[in-house]
Amino acid sequence: MKTDLAGLMEAYQAHLEDQERGACSGCPAPEGLVRLLERQAGRKERKMILDHVAGCVDCALLLKSALRLSGEIDRVLGRDGALRIAPREGAAAGTGGPRFLLGRRAAFGALAGALGLAIVTYSVIRLAEKPVVRGAAGPQVRLISPVKGASVPAGEIEFLWETVPQAARYSLEIFNGSLERLWRSGPLTEVRLPLPEDARGAIRPGESYFWRVTAVLKDGQELASKLAEFSVGKMPA
């Protein structure tokens, strides 16, 4: 029997699902995960938590999400844009709550950064807009790999997404960091696509890109996945 990386990843996730149906207990306390994220966990605690996360779908999802949030907080705050408590004027009145102010230089940097972030966030939201399907049972296009935030050498990039039962065909798009479309596939019938040669010319190692898949259903309705970010790493030596 032969398999490849995607096959192994799929099999591992199926294995975890099986385990979870049995029992998913002993998840680390939220404080432990925060310490891990903040690099404040000791060696022993870190290993214990990561051993657990490596075999727990719930914790892996949560930790990945918290990692992204952690990066986002850093970006919003700015590298040296410390939030500060303003003088406690009117604090006794108990209204309005405290104000936390930035240093002037830091505020300028944070403002510029946040403005850029706002534009990209707005663009992501606009691009990620899709026909709204209410309820958990509605069809959705779910991206499997490269996972959000992954760094993959160009030669190893294979786009993989979940089958949408009603889909007649799919198309895949790649965008640059400013969300300009760089490449679009023709109609696809498979749910995987190794990075094609002509798309490879449009991407560079070390850069980040976004991708999404649109499923065209048999009734003509189009469903777009969320955008997922990936970066192109260098081939290991």
Add this chain to the structure above:
Amino acid sequence: MTGKPESFDSFLDSLTPFLLSELRALGYVAPSPERDDLLQEIRIRIWQALRERKGEINFFNAYVKKVVLSVFINAGRKISRERKIFDPSGCDENRIGKKGQDRVESNDMLKDILADALQSLGREKRRVVELRFEGFSFAEIAQLNSWSLRKAQSAYYRGLADLRDSLAKRGIHYED
């Protein structure tokens, strides 16, 4: 969203779209865009936690970050608990790795052999390979282990090489 994080309010405003999209990815469905109870709860909890420390700390980016992460992780746990109450089988559509029945069946043999083969790896290599299979990027694995990116990559590729040998002994041939 103001995009101007010069106060705590606008910091939270700037963070809200991202916070919401992450909560949704964890399976959270807001009753309506106007009435978002969980988001409101998160904002209040962050606010309360910060108010308790008012006056004690001047520079506290790190503290704000800790509070936001802690509240977010608690909310994530809550979503997960509620999902299990409504769907004890764990077969929720919002899960990564939820596959169509046909694909799960075709995986049956491989997943058992893979689980067995992973046991033969050293603890560290196994942990890294499993984290990668769960979708963590090298950068994330490096961050979580307090390693360099290079070390995370090398640990993974060494683990993968061992796994390839271990799978081969079990009749599975892994190809790049």
